[in-house]
Amino acid sequence: MRRRLFGTRFKVGLGAGILLCICLAAIFAPYLAPYDPYQQSLVRRLKPPAFMEGGSLRNLLGTDNYGRDLLSRLIYGSRISILVGLASMALSCTIGTVAGLFAGFKGGRTEQAIMRFADAHSAFPDILLAIIMTAALGGSALNLILVLGISGWMIYARLVFGLTRSLRERSFVEAAASYGGSDRYIVFRHILPQVVPVLTVVATLQVAQMILQEAALSFLGLGLPPPAATWGNILAEGRDRLFGAPWIAHCSGVAIILVVFSVNMLGNGLREALDPKAAGAAR
Amino acid sequence: MTGIAPMADAPLLSVRDLTVRFRSGRGAVTAIDRVSFDVARGRVLGLVGESGSGKSVTALALMRLLPPDLAAVAGEVRFDGRDLVALPEREMRRVRGRHVSMIFQEPMTSLNPIASIGRQICEPLRLHLGLGRRAARERAAELLAMVAIPEPRRRLDQYPHELSGGMRQRVVIAMAIACEPRLVIADEPTTALDVTTQAQILDLLRDLQSRLGMAIIMITHDLGVVAEFADDVQVMYAGRGVERAGVREVFGHPRHPYTGGLLRSIPDFEADQDRLIGIDGTVPSLANLPPGCAYAPRCERAQEDCRTVVPDLDIVAPAHRAACFHPLGVAREASP
Amino acid sequence: MSQGEPLVVAAGLRKTYPIFGGTLVKRRTGTVHAVDDVSFVIRRGETLGLVGESGCGKSTTGRLVMRLIEPDAGSIRFDRVELTTLGRRRRNEGRRRLQLMFQDPSSAFNPRMRVGRIVSEPMRLAGATGKAQRDRVAELLPLVGLAAEQAERFPHQFSGGQRQRIGIARALALRPELIVCDEPVAALDVSVQAQVVNLLQDLQDQFGLTYLFISHDLRVVRHISDRVAVMYLGRIVELAPTAELYGSPQHPYTRMLLDAVPKTRPGGARAGSRAAGEASLAPAAGRQGCLFAPRCPHVMPRCREEVPAFREAAPGHVAACHLLG
Numbered sequence: 001m002r003r004r005l006f007g008t009r010f011k012v013g014l015g016a017g018i019l020l021c022i023c024l025a026a027i028f029a030p031y032l033a034p035y036d037p038y039q040q041s042l043v044r045r046l047k048p049p050a051f052m053e054g055g056s057l058r059n060l061l062g063t064d065n066y067g068r069d070l071l072s073r074l075i076y077g078s079r080i081s082i083l084v085g086l087a088s089m090a091l092s093c094t095i096g097t098v099a100g101l102f103a104g105f106k107g108g109r110t111e112q113a114i115m116r117f118a119d120a121h122s123a124f125p126d127i128l129l130a131i132i133m134t135a136a137l138g139g140s141a142l143n144l145i146l147v148l149g150i151s152g153w154m155i156y157a158r159l160v161f162g163l164t165r166s167l168r169e170r171s172f173v174e175a176a177a178s179y180g181g182s183d184r185y186i187v188f189r190h191i192l193p194q195v196v197p198v199l200t201v202v203a204t205l206q207v208a209q210m211i212l213q214e215a216a217l218s219f220l221g222l223g224l225p226p227p228a229a230t231w232g233n234i235l236a237e238g239r240d241r242l243f244g245a246p247w248i249a250h251c252s253g254v255a256i257i258l259v260v261f262s263v264n265m266l267g268n269g270l271r272e273a274l275d276p277k278a279a280g281a282a283r
Numbered sequence: 284m285t286g287i288a289p290m291a292d293a294p295l296l297s298v299r300d301l302t303v304r305f306r307s308g309r310g311a312v313t314a315i316d317r318v319s320f321d322v323a324r325g326r327v328l329g330l331v332g333e334s335g336s337g338k339s340v341t342a343l344a345l346m347r348l349l350p351p352d353l354a355a356v357a358g359e360v361r362f363d364g365r366d367l368v369a370l371p372e373r374e375m376r377r378v379r380g381r382h383v384s385m386i387f388q389e390p391m392t393s394l395n396p397i398a399s400i401g402r403q404i405c406e407p408l409r410l411h412l413g414l415g416r417r418a419a420r421e422r423a424a425e426l427l428a429m430v431a432i433p434e435p436r437r438r439l440d441q442y443p444h445e446l447s448g449g450m451r452q453r454v455v456i457a458m459a460i461a462c463e464p465r466l467v468i469a470d471e472p473t474t475a476l477d478v479t480t481q482a483q484i485l486d487l488l489r490d491l492q493s494r495l496g497m498a499i500i501m502i503t504h505d506l507g508v509v510a511e512f513a514d515d516v517q518v519m520y521a522g523r524g525v526e527r528a529g530v531r532e533v534f535g536h537p538r539h540p541y542t543g544g545l546l547r548s549i550p551d552f553e554a555d556q557d558r559l560i561g562i563d564g565t566v567p568s569l570a571n572l573p574p575g576c577a578y579a580p581r582c583e584r585a586q587e588d589c590r591t592v593v594p595d596l597d598i599v600a601p602a603h604r605a606a607c608f609h610p611l612g613v614a615r616e617a618s619p
Numbered sequence: 620m621s622q623g624e625p626l627v628v629a630a631g632l633r634k635t636y637p638i639f640g641g642t643l644v645k646r647r648t649g650t651v652h653a654v655d656d657v658s659f660v661i662r663r664g665e666t667l668g669l670v671g672e673s674g675c676g677k678s679t680t681g682r683l684v685m686r687l688i689e690p691d692a693g694s695i696r697f698d699r700v701e702l703t704t705l706g707r708r709r710r711n712e713g714r715r716r717l718q719l720m721f722q723d724p725s726s727a728f729n730p731r732m733r734v735g736r737i738v739s740e741p742m743r744l745a746g747a748t749g750k751a752q753r754d755r756v757a758e759l760l761p762l763v764g765l766a767a768e769q770a771e772r773f774p775h776q777f778s779g780g781q782r783q784r785i786g787i788a789r790a791l792a793l794r795p796e797l798i799v800c801d802e803p804v805a806a807l808d809v810s811v812q813a814q815v816v817n818l819l820q821d822l823q824d825q826f827g828l829t830y831l832f833i834s835h836d837l838r839v840v841r842h843i844s845d846r847v848a849v850m851y852l853g854r855i856v857e858l859a860p861t862a863e864l865y866g867s868p869q870h871p872y873t874r875m876l877l878d879a880v881p882k883t884r885p886g887g888a889r890a891g892s893r894a895a896g897e898a899s900l901a902p903a904a905g906r907q908g909c910l911f912a913p914r915c916p917h918v919m920p921r922c923r924e925e926v927p928a929f930r931e932a933a934p935g936h937v938a939a940c941h942l943l944g
Contacts (some may be wrong), residue, residue: 051944170726171726172726172727174719175719175728179718179741180741180744185744294914330802375836397818477672477898479876480672481879482878483753507883544810545809547813548809548813551838552838552882556842559813562814562815565778565780566808
């Protein structure tokens with residue numbers, strides 16, 4: 001057995017710990033943020049963070065072009081990022097799982113229709129879909145969730161489809177049918193429980209993906225329109241001042257990296273923890 | 284045929300105290316424990332055992348195919364005077380496929396699905412014998428003819444999935460004998476095949492063996508295959524050799540209670556039995572072997588000494604070894 | 620026990636599967652006749668052995684009897700009730716009287732369920748109360764040689780033989796009359812195989828069970844069966860009482876099969892015809908005439924044109940071969 005750099009517990013603990021902090025920050029944003037994230041102050045424009053030269057403790061992470069407090073904007077921005085990340089993951093996971101279960105269990109034409117549609121959808125650029133939807137519906141958190149959720153279901157569908165196909169061939173599925181289990185019973189009692197651990201891992205990793213996508217879309221102006229405080233928007237604004245005020249882009253960049261890192265840690269840790277072969281040294 | 288092998292002739296393969304330990308998350312597991320046996324030139328040794336007996340690990344250890352970071356191999360494997368355990372990997376590669384080759388259980392997985400039959404047979408020929416492209420192809424066709432594959436030339440351009448299971452195993456055999464090795468290790472070569480196909484493959488192996496004069500180690504769980512095919516038999520249990528003798532001896536007068544139990548477990552093909560007499564209990568886990576004889580917990584002859592001391596594979600009758608303090612069919616004057 | 624009334628009467632069972640081929644576009648290129656005009660009777664309390672090599676349709680036949688797959692043609696009557704025309708609900712009720720046992724004890728159970736739940740699952744589906752289920756599990760596990768406390772464990776904590784015992788317990792849960800055993804000992808070690816075979820026989824004596832015993836192991840089949848049917852490429856070629864079939868096989872395929880079994884007495888030279896050729900389900904091979912003709916040492920021109928009908932060689936011993944004509 002190969003030795004791992006970090007133990008499974010360490011990974012899950014660290015990942016979950018950082019995420020928990022960020023979630024708490026998002027929930028209690030009004031209490032934690034020192035300022036209103038939208039309050040502009042022309043006097044205090046482009047102040048560097050406290051630890052840099054010229055910075056002060058009044059704005060720990062400095063201010064942006066309009067004199068808004070970056071720390072407050074980051075804290076409020078985490079709300080959007082976390083919400084969009086979780087909700088869009090939930091949406092795409094649900095769509096994909098249902099589609100994959102159907103395709104895998106029914107086979108035949110149902111399978112062909114669903115899986116070919118998934119292929120076609122994969123070939124369609126996400127950004128184009130986002131542009132169309134934003135143009136049609138306008139930028140809002142709900143639309144972001146819809147865009148990201150709908151564009152991500154294919155991974156789940158393929159994964160669940162593959163697993164379902166192979167599980168359907170296993171004897172215990174046939175056994176359940178042989179003593180009178182209905183299709184529904186078999187899918188929910190025998191197939192879904194085997195799929196869930198794998199799904200959990202992929203879903204966790206996808207939350208990070210979704211947060212990145214949200215930032216990317218906002219950065220491109222396809223997410224929530226400014227002045228909304230989202231990590232992507234902060235990053236976009238920071239781009240214009242990358243040389244004069246690099247801390248603007250950096251602070252939201254670091255926040256994104258931190259979340260993605262911790263989610264990946266958690267996902268990898270979960271994968272190891274849920275793998276029956278790794279955990280089940282009980283053999 | 285027992286014991287007719289010329290005495291002066293040193294055995295082709297001589298295995299002494301071969302031990303393999305697997306490192307795992309929870310300490311080391313001894314997969315095979317001080318296994319010794321000889322294979323004489325041109326003879327067939329049957330290595331029999333149930334799952335977990337260590338018979339396949341023995342084969343892989345002989346070929347040095349166990350992953351070195353997981354398995355620690357100790358002991359001596361003297362092949363034609365050279366100790367294979369101590370041989371540098373470079374030289375071992377020259378031995379593999381050239382002097383010793385292996386036939387695996389599942390022909391579909393031991394053949395490369397995306398390479399033509401011809402290419403796969405030519406590979407060892409060009410690698411070991413340095414044949415040119417054309418000569419190798421000629422020889423490959425000859426080999427296919429030797430293993431009784433019809434239309435050998437056409438088959439060279441076919442792919443494994445186009446052949447039936449029996450034909451695939453014939454191709455695997457052709458690859459194994461390509462360089463006319465002196466020893467072929469066949470690991471359950473017929474287990475995945477139907478019984479009529481199995482009979483054909485065994486006939487083919489026997490025919491090739493007598494024509495090419497190679498020695499064979501036949502690893503199997505099927506006592507019928509051993510009875511038909513082997514000259515000598517080594518029975519394995521929980522990683523240890525428990526009985527070794529000529530095939531008639533083992534089947535006619537089994538000395539180890541485990542061998543006796545195995546033979547009784549097989550439904551008789553000639554006579555009617557009311558009830559099968561199996562062996563109670565299950566094979567012990569290698570990670571958790573009992574002290575003393577590993578078979579003692581299932582053995583009806585077990586005494587106190589069996590539960591404390593591991594018996595050696597000692598001579599219990601002429602040309603017959605068994606690792607048992609209270610062997611079957613031997614006067615029991617020694618036991619208290 | 621073979622003089623019981625017929626429990627299962629299968630007549631003219633047929634099941635075909637399409638084969639798809641083609642490089643770019645999938646299209647139907649042929650048909651596999653998995654089961655082709657198969658008829659047999661299983662009497663109450665007997666064991667009918669069904670032997671043949673892989674692909675001969677023996678497992679498909681077992682699943683047709685279980686109604687896990689629909690036959691293309693033919694009828695199955697179980698205790699005088701026609702199963703093929705039964706509605707779904709009635710069929711599920713009827714299923715309690717028929718149970719299936721699987722070959723591979725490692726994939727036959729949901730790895731995330733405890734043994735107690737695995738064994739009681741058929742009862743739960745049949746609507747039994749939780750208490751009834753627990754009581755029955757506590758009764759069944761000792762019956763198959765396991766401890767009642769082991770109901771709390773997971774399948775991977777058991778050895779192969781023990782898992783097959785769990786499979787037997789599950790098959791018994793609803794007190795069936797017929798158990799279709801699909802290669803129940805094929806995955807087991809010989810020493811353990813004997814234990815499971817003995818258990819199956821004991822349970823048969825105790826509960827008057829009827830078995831359809833599907834296996835490629837001619838030794839085990841000889842030991843456990845009252846009568847044996849030999850299948851070749853989807854058709855039954857010979858059916859006889861066990862002693863008859865093994866003592867005086869009539870069909871050349873049966874003879875080839877029996878000759879191919881390695882004897883456990885060394886030195887005994889194998890007598891008779893050696894096996895030749897391999898069974899091929901390839902659709903290209905025509906299905907007119909006797910399917911064994913390409914491999915048969917006694918083939919006659921007639922064999923290639925005319926499907927041999929069953930002829931009685933001895934009372935209760937039938938074989939489909941022109942040599943008997």
